[in-house]
Amino acid sequence: MDEAAARQTAEDIEKGEEILGAYSAPQPDERVLAEVKKNIVAALRRRRTVVFQRRILGAAVAAAIVVVSVLTMIRYGNPLNSHQTRMVAASIPSRVWEGADDADVTILTAEIENIQSELSGAQSEDTGGNGSNDVGDLETELIEINGDMWKG
């Protein structure tokens, strides 16, 4: 494109855009803008709820892995190796990350933490005869809770 053609193009564009400026588009109703703002607030709240649920579920699943790890250590004397930990994590259904109710998750987390502390207590005792029964009871309880968790 030579200089004259470039100048002509720039002039055409400028004049064309002047026409666009002279005819302004209709404005949206204030009611519409208010509705848009309301939708934004709703979308923000939805997003916050999802983030909160994911954090809680993440904590619950991490606690479950710790419990399984402690349980394995008590029974077999060795903690889970990294491969076994990955197996436990992979066995958690994806819907657990998405579908659970906040209240359920809170209760579940509290139960897992409770068992975790009981297990730690049982492990630290130099069992006076019924230590292995305690561990057995806790194991049964853990299995039941895990079952509830998968059922939702």
Place this chain on the structure above:
Amino acid sequence: MAQRDIDRVIIGCKKGDEACFTQLVDIYGRRCFGYFYRLTSNRDLSDELLSELFVKLVEKIGTYRGGSFDGWIFTMASNIFHDHLRFKQRQTRLLDEHGKRIKSQSSGVASGYDGDADKLQMALGELDSDVRELVMMRFYSQMSFKEIAESRREPIGTILSKVHRGLKRLRELMG
């Protein structure tokens, strides 16, 4: 509003501040509505697309990594408009397949001009749809030809040529 104030609003939006999103609607709502209206010729549809744009903005604001925010938001607006066009095309195919029965049920779908179309709107309707969209994007977003070319992944010469052709034709039509 000064660019520094707009930047502050954007930072607030990235933190999820409701008041900042509200300010963003005040800053961009009217321009984006104008963009949609000039492309669709329909107020109700423009309202819907505007609402969709800002809800999407809430979801995507974290992906904004600096640069021209006008370019970023109008690229998103353009994508929403194209999604709408694809939806309309699918609907047209369905209408062809299922005939009048569905056509009567879908009569609420916007097409053509609504009551208050002005002379410019009529003239814009004469332009090729791709050219019309480029002209509107350039006018409402105030993006440079280089930015538009990057956003559309087309050579800058092609963009410049289309906008030039479109605006020249518009001048002729507006007489």
